Amino acid sequence: MNATAPTDPLRVGLIGYGLAGSVFHAPLVTATDGLVLDTVVTSDPERQAQAREAYPGVRIVESADELWDRGDAPALDLVVIASPNKTHVPLATAALTAGLPVVVDKPLAATADEARALAGLAERTGTFLSVFQNRRWDNDFLTVRRLLADGELGEIQRFESRYERWRPQLKGGWRESGAPEEIGGLLYDLGSHVVDQALVLFGPAVRVYAEADARRPGAATDDDTFIALTHANGVRSHLYVSATTAQLGPRMRVLGSRAGYVKYGLDPQEGALREGLRPGTDAAWGEEPEHLWGRLGCGESPLTGGGTPVPTVPGDYPAYYAAVATALRTGGPAPVTAYEAAHCLDVLEAARTSSREGVAVEIPAGEVTAR
Numbered sequence: 001m002n003a004t005a006p007t008d009p010l011r012v013g014l015i016g017y018g019l020a021g022s023v024f025h026a027p028l029v030t031a032t033d034g035l036v037l038d039t040v041v042t043s044d045p046e047r048q049a050q051a052r053e054a055y056p057g058v059r060i061v062e063s064a065d066e067l068w069d070r071g072d073a074p075a076l077d078l079v080v081i082a083s084p085n086k087t088h089v090p091l092a093t094a095a096l097t098a099g100l101p102v103v104v105d106k107p108l109a110a111t112a113d114e115a116r117a118l119a120g121l122a123e124r125t126g127t128f129l130s131v132f133q134n135r136r137w138d139n140d141f142l143t144v145r146r147l148l149a150d151g152e153l154g155e156i157q158r159f160e161s162r163y164e165r166w167r168p169q170l171k172g173g174w175r176e177s178g179a180p181e182e183i184g185g186l187l188y189d190l191g192s193h194v195v196d197q198a199l200v201l202f203g204p205a206v207r208v209y210a211e212a213d214a215r216r217p218g219a220a221t222d223d224d225t226f227i228a229l230t231h232a233n234g235v236r237s238h239l240y241v242s243a244t245t246a247q248l249g250p251r252m253r254v255l256g257s258r259a260g261y262v263k264y265g266l267d268p269q270e271g272a273l274r275e276g277l278r279p280g281t282d283a284a285w286g287e288e289p290e291h292l293w294g295r296l297g298c299g300e301s302p303l304t305g306g307g308t309p310v311p312t313v314p315g316d317y318p319a320y321y322a323a324v325a326t327a328l329r330t331g332g333p334a335p336v337t338a339y340e341a342a343h344c345l346d347v348l349e350a351a352r353t354s355s356r357e358g359v360a361v362e363i364p365a366g367e368v369t370a371r
């Protein structure tokens with residue numbers, strides 16, 4: 001990173017101004033003390049105009065090459081890669097080689113080997129590298145972490161997590177492409193979130209079984225996928241991602257020897273960001289009303305009022321970039337490491353193999369080891 005005075009804001013270059021760049025990264029960067037959005041990279045004239053309107057004074061360039069091939073690298077303190085999945089590895093490689101700290105949207109790469117290679121490059125160059133796994137700061141996830149830390153559920157036996165939608169019509173674009181190089185489909189999209197959450201909560205996975213289907217007419221890649229994990233500690237995670245769910249299930253259900261916790265509904269932060277709301281302008285950011293709280297109990301259905309309402313911990317997406325800013329200032333650890341992302345990709349690759357071959361896949365112990 002460049003030498004900056006302790007009080008100078010860290011200048012951020014954002015590559016990509018589609019959904020990820022405009023809805024998530026740009027608003028969260030600008031809401032973070034100590035960070036300033038300096039440059040946006042997009043070749044799309046409409047997106048260029050949107051970026052200028054949203055962030056007056058921001059510099060717009062058409063190619064990422066202009067960040068490091070034209071002598072501009074010293075002007076930046078962080079590069080955020082929010083471009084299509086197939087560009088993540090080449091762009092991260094170029095940025096790290098130029099000595100620029102990097103945040104990459106999930107998935108970091110197509111394979112765990114590529115992710116570990118990027119982690120190794122960051123170590124060799126002494127350059128910061130992190131992966132944007134914002135759903136570690138979802139309200140339901142934070143609430144489950146608190147319940148686990150308090151021991152209220154007892155010994156955990158099974159974890160269920162659903163990221164389901166009802167989108168019966170294809171939207172088009174690279175996310176729905178069947179071309180392998182695009183790294184499309186729900187397994188690598190929403191699956192990156194639910195798998196990462198399960199690994200953070202319950203540790204490494206050693207066995208994976210999956211069913212990945214393309215349900216919608218004309219679908220070229222998976223849009224309805226189930227993943228079953230066996231964690232090294234014996235906990236089983238059942239994970240669902242779907243665009244074809246006509247009736248949505250609980251977002252999370254955690255079953256323990258003492259009690260269970262059930263939570264419906266998605267964290268409100270993405271919806272707020274899509275509506276143009278911004279962290280820091282609302283003291284109630286990330287909070288949800290009491291009627292949406294999950295319930296804790298034994299032997300009763302939460303749908304009929306069983307169990308005790310559990311106040312939901314407010315979601316906190318801003319915490320990710322706050323942690324990035326602190327790490328860049330202090331040399332501390334990344335909030336999400338490339339090695340963590342690599343093990344998530346171990347699981348996603350195993351899930352793809354499992355679905356294709358109809359068998360459970362073991363993950364070698366050497367790949368499970370976290371760094």
